Every structure is written in structure tokens, then in C-alpha cells.
Amino acid sequence: MLEHGNLLYFPPAPGGAGFPIPPEVIAALTGTTQDARAIHKNIAYKPNKDAVSGLVDKSQAGVTRDAMREYSKRALAFMAGILPEYAAQWKVDYASFRSIEERGRKLPLTKRNDLLHVDAFPTRPVFGDMILRCFTNVSPSQQREWLTSDPFPALAEREARNAGLDRYAALPGPDSAKRAAVRVLHGMGLPVVDRSPYDAFMLHFHDWMKANAEYQKNCSKYRFDLPPGSTWLVFTDVVPHAVLGGRLAMEQTVIVSRESLGDRALAPASILERMAGKGLAA
Numbered sequence: 416m417l418e419h420g421n422l423l424y425f426p427p428a429p430g431g432a433g434f435p436i437p438p439e440v441i442a443a444l445t446g447t448t449q450d451a452r453a454i455h456k457n458i459a460y461k462p463n464k465d466a467v468s469g470l471v472d473k474s475q476a477g478v479t480r481d482a483m484r485e486y487s488k489r490a491l492a493f494m495a496g497i498l499p500e501y502a503a504q505w506k507v508d509y510a511s512f513r514s515i516e517e518r519g520r521k522l523p524l525t526k527r528n529d530l531l532h533v534d535a536f537p538t539r540p541v542f543g544d545m546i547l548r549c550f551t552n553v554s555p556s557q558q559r560e561w562l563t564s565d566p567f568p569a570l571a572e573r574e575a576r577n578a579g580l581d582r583y584a585a586l587p588g589p590d591s592a593k594r595a596a597v598r599v600l601h602g603m604g605l606p607v608v609d610r611s612p613y614d615a616f617m618l619h620f621h622d623w624m625k626a627n628a629e630y631q632k633n634c635s636k637y638r639f640d641l642p643p644g645s646t647w648l649v650f651t652d653v654v655p656h657a658v659l660g661g662r663l664a665m666e667q668t669v670i671v672s673r674e675s676l677g678d679r680a681l682a683p684a685s686i687l688e689r690m691a692g693k694g695l696a697a
């Protein structure tokens with residue numbers, strides 16, 4: 416179901432949403448303020464370092480970290496409970512807190528949340544694996560307004576070649592001298608990233624979609640008004656999505672191995688590889 420590009424939705428329930436979040440965690444989050452500079456789109460929590468970034472007021476770091484750690488722990492346990500096949504192999508990525516009202520938010524084009532896009536991470540290539548995210552609307556009063564469009568099979572068929580898939584498919588493979596050099600520099604601590612052709616395309620596709628007025632205007636649109644306390648799971652590299660309004664949402668990301676999917680053929684990397692007639696994700 417998730418792999419086909421559906422949102423898995425858990426309505427608010429007494430005591431919490433799909434999983435309970437203690438009131439003191441909600442209270443700590445709603446008291447948190449976010450750095451409005453464009454460099455920090457959200458407040459991030461890195462479970463592997465147990466650290467937060469993106470705060471205006473650094474004195475909030477301890478309280479915010481504790482609250483985000485608790486959300487992260489509960490979201491991961493909830494997801495693992497309903498998706499054990501994925502959990503056996505997934506990589507835990509960051510959690511984030513989106514505290515700023517999305518309606519009317521001023522961001523550079525490629526960072527705008529109100530334009531439909533599929534996700535790709537500049538600093539964390541996935542090599543054909545997939546981005547699964549668990550969102551919870553932690554606002555006590557405000558719904559979160561989402562827009563989605565037709566999922567990756569239809570999106571790729573319509574737009575991947577227009578966006579330059581063939582050019583990206585011709586990028587060097589993992590054995591090339593250029594990529595080997597990037598890996599050496601990365602190993603020395605330099606801020607360079609070795610990307611597969613798939614990762615390079617998806618990063619480009621994210622920006623291309625946001626900049627494409629024709630796609631934004633004419634693609635199919637499905638609206639979701641997600642009430643306070645609700646939780647939803649979605650592969651955000653499969654489902655084009657945009658956020659039109661709302662504030663105070665939590666999110667936990669995991670990177671799901673392509674090998675653990677129920678149907679590997681549904682992975683965006685598999686779809687693009689079929690179109691390109693070659694492997695793209697190594």
C-alpha cells in the first residue's frame with residue numbers, strides 16, 4: 416500500500432494518535448522556537464548523535480532534544496511494529512520539528528514546501544533505497560494542509576525524460592576515477608558527497624519539479640486536511656507532496672532498503688532503471 420504511493424493515515428485517538436505522545440513532550444515542542452534563517456528549514460534531531468540543530472535559542476537545546484528524542488523513539492517503535500520487514504534492514508535517519516506556519520512562508524524556490532516535489536537529501540544519498548517518513552500533527556488546534564499528486568510510476572512516465580533522465584543515466588558509475596576521488600575526499604572529512612546517478616537525478620528532479628510551473632499547475636492534485644493529533648506515513652520519494660498550511664508537526668525518517676520492499680519493481684530507482692535500460696543506483 417505504501418509502496419504504491421498511498422498515505423497510511425492514523426486518526427487522532429484518545430490519549431494520542433497512532434501512538435501516544437506524552438503531554439509534556441507536546442508542551443516542550445510547542446514552547447520551542449525555530450531559527451528563521453533559510454539555512455535551517457526545520458529543527459533537526461539526529462538520533463545517532465542525540466543532538467538537535469536549527470534552534471534560535473540555544474538554551475532550549477536540552478528540553479527540545481529530550482522531547483524530540485522521545486518522539487523519535489516512539490515513532491520508530493510504532494513504525495517497526497507495523498512494518499517489521501522494513502525495520503529489519505532500515506537505516507534510522509533524522510527526526511524533524513516543523514514549528515513555523517507554512518502558509519505564506521518565505522523561502523527560496525527550491526526550499527519551498529508549498530510546491531509539489533518528491534524528496535531527495537543533498538547530504539545523504541540513498542543509492543536506490545527509499546525515504547519513508549512518519550509525520551504527526553502536534554498542533555493542539557490547527558490542521559495540517561497537504562497536497563499530493565500521482566505517485567512515481569505516473570510521475571516518471573510523464574516527466575522523467577523531460578527532466579533530463581537520459582543525461583543523468585550517462586553519469587559515471589561507482590568505479591569511475593572521479594567518484595573514487597570524491598569518496599577519498601569525503602573520507603578525509605571534506606564536505607563532498609559521492610552520489611549514484613539515481614541520487615543525482617532525484618536531487619535534480621526535486622528542484623526541477625518545484626521550478627516547473629506547467630507541472631505545478633496542471634498535474635492531478637489530492638488534498639488532505641490532517642487534523643491535530645493525527646499521524647501519517649508516506650514514502651516521500653514516491654508521492655509528490657506539498658504543505659500549504661499548518662504549524663507544529665513532528666517527523667521521523669527511515670531509509671528503507673530496496674531489498675526489503677514487498678515489490679522491488681515499485682521503487683523509484685527500479686522505475687528509472689527500467690526507463691534508462693541500465694543500473695543507476697550503485
Ligand SMILES: [Fe+2]
Nearest residue numbers: 533534651656
Ligand atoms: Fe518533502
